Amino acid sequence: MDLDEYRVLIEGVIGEVKRAVIGKDDVLKKMMVTIIAKGHILIEDYPGLAKTLIARSFSNALGCDFKRIQFTPDLLPMDILGTFVFNRDKMDFKFLPGPIFTNILLADEINRAPPKTQSALLEAMQEYQVTLEGETKKLEMPFIVIATQNPIEFEGTYPLPEAQLDRFLVKISVGYPSKDAEISMLENRKKVNSDYIIVNNVITKEKLLEMQEKAENIHVDSSIEDYIVEIVTRTRKNEQVEVGSSPRGTLSIFKLSRAMALANGRDFVIPDDVKGVANMALSHRLILKPEPWIRGVKPEDIIEKILTSTPVPKI
Secondary structure: OOHHHHHHHHHHHHHHHHOOOOOOHHHHHHHHHHHHOOOOEEEEOOOOOOHHHHHHHHHHHOOOOEEEEEOOOOOOHHHHHEEEEEEOOOOEEEEEEOOOOOOEEEEEOHHHOOHHHHHHHHHHHHHOEEEEOOEEEEOOOOOEEEEEEOOOOOOOOOOOOHHHHOOOOEEEOOOOOOHHHHHHHHHHHHHHOOOOOOOOOOOOHHHHHHHHHHHOOOEOOHHHHHHHHHHHHHHHHOOOEEEOOOHHHHHHHHHHHHHHHHHOOOOEOOHHHHHHHHHHHHHHHOEEOHHHHHOOOOHHHHHHHHHHHOOOOOO
């Protein structure tokens, strides 16, 4: 396939998801780019903004297996990973896989589960495998975790530790729809007479794997690499930031930029690709100093200023 065919397929997937999720074109493209980059996604926003619907719609459009876990305070690691059950007939133990053995896993309200349960995802997200009773089991590819959390609910929640936040390639906010988009949502509801719109398969998971592999071959010029590193370095030197982005943030921008170039039908990365993904790749990797945090300064604001002030390479 040539690059334009990949672009058309990617736009087709996004277009199909748009049938269910109206007025969020930018968010949907960012999520598709992250999936192509083999990244896990953290969606943080208020209740009722279609976070779960987006995850389910993408799994349908991509032809991937989908499972959902509702995280609760009493959820145990074995509820995610699976467990061994004694088989009386054969007098041995049989492994019953948990919901993590899927292609797209929705970890709904992930911050409601205690840290021990949250940490059950770490090995799977980083190594694409799980270890139980000393036995390692590989996960089927593609494997993407889409986690959601509500920022306004603090009682009975456990904030994600920095180590786990760092495993998510991006953090995305959906936001409220515009008035026109919300009216369109009501019109759609009248047409289908149902709360659910069927999202059809556009591609297969084998084609998604092919896209992911293609993104690994997108050219990144040395000047672009220097530009990415300079942006991340400036997060560490910013006077309002206590802890800047880790090198994993640098790699995240690198991978996302390649996927963005592929989504735009190019075989090389340009500075606009970097600018388009930098905020969602870095915002959850910065820890602000107390003073700016109290004043309401957000990591996104600091990253935007860094992008504005960093010299853009000419390629």
